Amino acid sequence: MTREDAQGLDLADPLARFRDAFDLPSGVIYLDGNSLGPPPLSAHERLERVSRREWGEGLVRSWNSAHWIEAPQRVGGKIARLIGAQANEVAVADATSVNLFKLAAGALSLRPGRTTILSETGNFPTDLYALQGLVALLGDRARLKTVAPEDLVAAIDADTAVVVLTHIHYKSARRWDLPALTAAAHAKGALMLWDLCHTAGAVAVDLNAAQADLAVGCGYKYLNGGPGAPAFLFVAECHQAAIVSPLWGWMGHAEPFAFEDGYRPASDIRGLITGTPPILGLAALEAGLDLQLEADPALVEAKGLALANLFIARVEAAAADPALGLAGPRDAAARGLHVSFTHPEGYAIVQAMMARGIVGDFRAPDIARFGFSPLFLSYAEVWDAARALADILAARAWDRPEFRVRAAVT
Amino acid sequence: MTREDAQGLDLADPLARFRDAFDLPSGVIYLDGNSLGPPPLSAHERLERVSRREWGEGLVRSWNSAHWIEAPQRVGGKIARLIGAQANEVAVADATSVNLFKLAAGALSLRPGRTTILSETGNFPTDLYALQGLVALLGDRARLKTVAPEDLVAAIDADTAVVVLTHIHYKSARRWDLPALTAAAHAKGALMLWDLCHTAGAVAVDLNAAQADLAVGCGYKYLNGGPGAPAFLFVAECHQAAIVSPLWGWMGHAEPFAFEDGYRPASDIRGLITGTPPILGLAALEAGLDLQLEADPALVEAKGLALANLFIARVEAAAADPALGLAGPRDAAARGLHVSFTHPEGYAIVQAMMARGIVGDFRAPDIARFGFSPLFLSYAEVWDAARALADILAARAWDRPEFRVRAAVT
Numbered sequence: 001m002t003r004e005d006a007q008g009l010d011l012a013d014p015l016a017r018f019r020d021a022f023d024l025p026s027g028v029i030y031l032d033g034n035s036l037g038p039p040p041l042s043a044h045e046r047l048e049r050v051s052r053r054e055w056g057e058g059l060v061r062s063w064n065s066a067h068w069i070e071a072p073q074r075v076g077g078k079i080a081r082l083i084g085a086q087a088n089e090v091a092v093a094d095a096t097s098v099n100l101f102k103l104a105a106g107a108l109s110l111r112p113g114r115t116t117i118l119s120e121t122g123n124f125p126t127d128l129y130a131l132q133g134l135v136a137l138l139g140d141r142a143r144l145k146t147v148a149p150e151d152l153v154a155a156i157d158a159d160t161a162v163v164v165l166t167h168i169h170y171k172s173a174r175r176w177d178l179p180a181l182t183a184a185a186h187a188k189g190a191l192m193l194w195d196l197c198h199t200a201g202a203v204a205v206d207l208n209a210a211q212a213d214l215a216v217g218c219g220y221k222y223l224n225g226g227p228g229a230p231a232f233l234f235v236a237e238c239h240q241a242a243i244v245s246p247l248w249g250w251m252g253h254a255e256p257f258a259f260e261d262g263y264r265p266a267s268d269i270r271g272l273i274t275g276t277p278p279i280l281g282l283a284a285l286e287a288g289l290d291l292q293l294e295a296d297p298a299l300v301e302a303k304g305l306a307l308a309n310l311f312i313a314r315v316e317a318a319a320a321d322p323a324l325g326l327a328g329p330r331d332a333a334a335r336g337l338h339v340s341f342t343h344p345e346g347y348a349i350v351q352a353m354m355a356r357g358i359v360g361d362f363r364a365p366d367i368a369r370f371g372f373s374p375l376f377l378s379y380a381e382v383w384d385a386a387r388a389l390a391d392i393l394a395a396r397a398w399d400r401p402e403f404r405v406r407a408a409v410t
Numbered sequence: 411m412t413r414e415d416a417q418g419l420d421l422a423d424p425l426a427r428f429r430d431a432f433d434l435p436s437g438v439i440y441l442d443g444n445s446l447g448p449p450p451l452s453a454h455e456r457l458e459r460v461s462r463r464e465w466g467e468g469l470v471r472s473w474n475s476a477h478w479i480e481a482p483q484r485v486g487g488k489i490a491r492l493i494g495a496q497a498n499e500v501a502v503a504d505a506t507s508v509n510l511f512k513l514a515a516g517a518l519s520l521r522p523g524r525t526t527i528l529s530e531t532g533n534f535p536t537d538l539y540a541l542q543g544l545v546a547l548l549g550d551r552a553r554l555k556t557v558a559p560e561d562l563v564a565a566i567d568a569d570t571a572v573v574v575l576t577h578i579h580y581k582s583a584r585r586w587d588l589p590a591l592t593a594a595a596h597a598k599g600a601l602m603l604w605d606l607c608h609t610a611g612a613v614a615v616d617l618n619a620a621q622a623d624l625a626v627g628c629g630y631k632y633l634n635g636g637p638g639a640p641a642f643l644f645v646a647e648c649h650q651a652a653i654v655s656p657l658w659g660w661m662g663h664a665e666p667f668a669f670e671d672g673y674r675p676a677s678d679i680r681g682l683i684t685g686t687p688p689i690l691g692l693a694a695l696e697a698g699l700d701l702q703l704e705a706d707p708a709l710v711e712a713k714g715l716a717l718a719n720l721f722i723a724r725v726e727a728a729a730a731d732p733a734l735g736l737a738g739p740r741d742a743a744a745r746g747l748h749v750s751f752t753h754p755e756g757y758a759i760v761q762a763m764m765a766r767g768i769v770g771d772f773r774a775p776d777i778a779r780f781g782f783s784p785l786f787l788s789y790a791e792v793w794d795a796a797r798a799l800a801d802i803l804a805a806r807a808w809d810r811p812e813f814r815v816r817a818a819v820t
Contacts, residue, residue, distance in 0.1 A: 023466040036470040044461050047690070051454050055637055056433040059769060060446040063819035068637060070818075095685020097659030098508060105547065121671060126660035126685070129673040133658030137515065137547070146671070220686070227465055227478060227689035248543030249507030250536035257820045259774050261531060261556070263539040275505020275536070276630070279637035280457070280690040359469060364669050408480075409473035410667045 001310065006379040014296075015303055018375040021291055022224075029358045029381045034198060034338045034371030037224030043287035050283040071282045072251070072273055078289040079223070079232050082297060083196060083215065084206030089234055091269045092219070092282060093251075096197060096231040099216040100130040100164070102245050102272060103233060107162035107191045107214060108142055109244035114161035114190070121146045124170045127195055131164060149174075153184045160190040162214070167205065168198035168336030171363050172328035173308075175203065175336050179210040186211065191239075197221060200232075201288075202304055202337045202373075204297040213239060222337070222373060223292060225285030230278050233269075241267045249274035292375070300374045304337035307372035307382045311339055314383060318390030327367055338371040343393075347410065351403035352392045358385045362410045411720065416793040424706075425713055428785040431701055432634075439768045439791045444608060444748045444781030447634030453697035460693040481692045482661070482683055488699040489633070489642050492707060493606060493625065494616030499644050501679045502629070502692060503661075506607060506641040509626040510540040510574070512655050512682060513643060517572035517601045517624060518552055519654035524571035524600070531556045534580045537605055541574060559584075563594045570600040572624070577615065578608035578746030581773050582738035583718075585613070585746050589620040596621065601649075607631060610642075611698075612714055612747040612783075614707040623649060632747070632783060633702060635695030640688050643679075651677045659684035702785070710784045714747035717782035717792045721749055724793060728800030737777055748781040753803075757820065761813035762802045768795045772820045 010016055023039045024030055030038060054066040063069045077087030093099065104117055117131050128146065135142045147155045156163060163185040168175050178194065185192040193214040199205055201222030207215060213236050219229030235243055245265065250256045251273040254264045265271040292300075309332055316326070327340035343349055346368040350360050353368075360370040372382065392398055420426055433449045434440055440448060464476040473479045487497030503509065514527055527541050538556065545552045557565045566573060573595040578585050588604065595602040603624040609615055611632030617625060623646050629639030645653055655675065660666045661683040664674045675681035702710075719742055726736070737750035753759055756778040760770050763778075770780040782792065802808055 023462070025467045025469070028469070030469060032470045036465075036473075038469055039461060039466045044458070044466070047457055047461050048454070051449060051457050051636075051694070052433070055446075056449045056454070057435045059435070059438070059440060059448055060442045060771065061764075061769065062637070063446075064817040094504065094508065095659065095688075097685040098504065098657060101657055125663070125669050125671065128671055129658040129660060129663065130684075132673050133656055136654070136658075137656045139551070141549070218686070226461075227472070228686045228692075230688065231685070244546070246543055246547045247508060247511055248539040248546075249505065250539060253535070253539065257774065257818075259535050261533075261535065261538055263542050274540075275507040275641070276628070276638045278505075278640065278688055278691050280639075280694055281688050282638075284461070284690055354471075359471065361470065364667060407474040408667075 003380060003383050006310070006383040009379040013303065015299055015374055018295060019378065022376045024376060027357045029385050031358060031360045031370040031372065031385060033373030034221050035361050036220055036227055037222060037288065037373065038376060039226065040224055040287050040291045042291060043226060043284045046283050046287040047280065050280060068277065068279050071279060072277045073269065075282050075286045075289065076232055076269065078286065078293060079200060081293060082200055083234065084208050085234050086208065086237060088269060089237055090232055091273055092230050092232045092285065093273045093277070094231055096216050096218045097126045097130045099231050099233040100127055100195065101134055102247050103193055103214045103216060104131055104134055104162060104164060105246040106243040107193055110191060110239055110242055111161035114159050115142050116159045117142060117144045117162055117164060118155055118160050119144065119146050119164045120149045120152055124166050124195065127164065127166060156185055156188045156190055158188065160188055162191040162193050164193045166195040166197065168203060170198060171340055171367055173336040173338045173340060174328055175334050178205055178212070182210045182212050198336050198338070201292050202301065204301050207234060212236065219285040223285065224288035226281065228281070229285045230281045233272055235269055235272060240269060240271065245272050247274045251275060251277065295375060303374035304372050305332040305335070307374065307377055307379065308332065308335065308337060308339045310379060311370060311372065311382050311386050314386030315389050318387065319393045321393040324393060337373070338369055340367045340369045342366045343368060345398050347406070348398035348403035349392060352398040353388060356388050358388055364410065411724070413790060413793050416720070416789040419789040423713065424709055425784055428705060429788065432786045434786060437767045439795050441768060441770045441780040441782065441795060443783030443786070444631050445771050446630055446637055447632060447698065447783065448786060449636065450634055450697050450701045452701060453636060453694045456693050456697040457690065460690060478687065478689050481689060482687045483679065485692050485696045485699065486642055486679065488696065488703060489610060491703060492610055493644065494618050495644050496618065496647060498679055499647055500642055501683055502640050502642045502695065503683045503687070504641060506626050506628045507536045507540045509641050509643040510537055510605065511544055512657050513603055513624045513626060514541055514544055514572060514574060515656040516653040517603055520601060520649055520652055521571035524569050525552050526569045527552060527554045527572055527574060528565055528570050529554065529556050529574045530559045530562055534576050534605065537574065537576060566595055566598045566600055568598060570598055572601040572603050574603045576605040576607065578613060580608060581750055581777055583746040583748045583750060584738055585744050588615055588622070592620045592622050608746050608748070611702050612711065614711050617644060622646065629695040633695065634698035636691060638691070639695045640691045643682055645679060645682060650679060650681065655682050657684045661685060661687065705785060713784035714782050715742040715745070717784065717787055717789065718742065718745065718747060718749045720789060721780060721782065721792050721796050724796030725799050728797065729803045731803040734803060747783070748779055750777045750779045752776045753778060755808050757816070758808035758813035759802060762808040763798060766798050768798055774820065
């Protein structure tokens, strides 16, 4: 494929118009939307409106007049449309790790007598940490078992309360078969809790069709919700009345403004909310979602995979460095929207790319990771990025001391 | 005191200049800064800079270049100066209820063998809910005991792991003697956990002088940090190495970007952080703090109490309604910066005030609550507000059907 071919794909791209809706600096090819999505222009405007008009003019009255109090459910309802859930099954609250703690504990409450939380080794660390923290707190009432992915289905047993998996792996982009794994968990009477951090806004999923029980995800990757955007949680309607959250707070109370001494959880998704909603973060996230919802999810996924495939093909065709390896599945159907290459000099390679205006990221110990957000990237940009990576490898352009200086965030 | 006297106090007020630093609508007397502080003008500017420049131009690189990754500790260090803590003892993270859960569980980890969490009946509900949720999760390893405030000191015993109190009561504004209660807890070997939601930015406290162990608080009241601003937590340095948080996440890991499978908590205040920092919320909160830190905390408290005293005196002098009662202490030294009156028609009275541009709030079942934020209120405004309340009571101006329509948030 020539660069002209890539430009031809851009001309025919039904999602091309979305690029103009984002605020992206010139001279940058942004292959890190899977770490932090860029701002929709509407997010700037939305934040200004919330700050100046709703907060400044409306003051505390905006909890009612600007519908702040409903924001966790309203914004959650928009995420629901992207993940195959009902509007009343998703709320936005807290951070992903906190929500994972809530739903893993909630899963134990739904499966009394079972003690095992099952996950995979090498899952995104914060997911494992949240689960480790929960079992450390619960003592002998719960245990965390982690097994290699290929051993996972066989490890589900009669003691398994919940299986916790990240749908798309943060390093390899390997995609679990969501319906199949959910069915495998159910076959043993276990619940299924999905982490959709690299899924929502990227890859089409249908939680209800798969009869998934629980899910969490973040707002700042493909949903373009802003740095540290609040996270979301999904609880299937059939579980909402019975699930017990471990984190009780006034926003989860059946009547928050009755100010009762005793907690009575709301019997709907609100029961999983804890503290006061983070309105500024919710506002930016809602702007990202409103934009995302204008795009056909099937087209989003197809373009993202096409971009990723183009990148892999061009890098492998041009790069003569035998130290470079594709970290994830070659089969696009088994992959999410990012591509990871292993290389002993992965960190320096990412810095050398950055010096050319191409932003990817590094994941220890040796992974150079590039994300292909379909709403703002063009085929020509990806062609150029692949060419740059091949050039850097061929010329060993990464081999400079300044590219080895580690930053706090890698 | 005449209105001219009040204007005279404004002319001599060393904090008067701060009013111009806030974005407040004309025609409003805002007596609800204790529920949601108004925006500093600098918060609008800060949010625009973070959104357009740091997020838009810097993209993911801003985690390093704009120092986002350090924000929880940097902003926490600014709060520390307002509450008598060291910079390394405070972090900003999550919601108050979540932080209370973390620190109450952490207190149990610091007092093995003790099982009682002691608090007062009528404490702010979300505090009780967070504690109820924790003990429900822990089963027989912990119990929550609540007693009337006058019985609290006597109830501290050898099984008490931690005493959890709100320094200034959300309804009555009653102020606990923070050093005395902390000493009483220590005398029985218990830890002291303070909720400083109505304290920080309002009333001068010195946690280190009192040898307080733990504290939490919110950012959206007197700190003017924005709707649903992230909360803070304080852990005395002497406890940081030993305390075990129940909410483990990558931001609390000793090396977050090592991406290890096993959790190793940071041994400093970072060990109490869980998920990715909410950068937009942190930015607005930091603007509020930077403004607050320009003011002398002793002057802030003195003016707030003087405003509250003026309000009480003027209302009581003018109001002939025997159904009106002062809910909190008459002695200013035993009070925070808000004033609550009980009245069977409290809700309608607050609405009638609102119709005249005077914003207070209602707390069930019968409390009309008015907050006296010292940085943006004038004595003349408070004089006018008291006059309006007296007029409304005298004329029974609250007795209209539209003032009885309950909003979602009261």
